[in-house]
Amino acid sequence: MLFLYSLKTASLSRLVPHLLKDVQIDSTIFRPATFIEMSLRNLDETLMISGVLVALILVVFLFEWRTVLISVVAMPLCALFGGVVVWWRRRR
8 A cells, every 4th residue: 555655656746847837736635544554553552552451450350460461471372373373274
């Protein structure tokens, strides 16, 4: 997606010298890549906050730091391995 945007921007910059003097082009008005980049940043922040909240809730309810450590490590690993399995199955 970002490659296509850079290609479009390069094409527009080559087109600008051939336009009339009154015509101006603003290539930043519609840029879907901005929305995608912002969404990924928000997702990173949300995952960090939710991970801390899960750890705090586990500490409050379980009162045992080793159990919390095991749970906090096991949950992301399970999600990671699940994603790897889905990716591997789609390639076959």
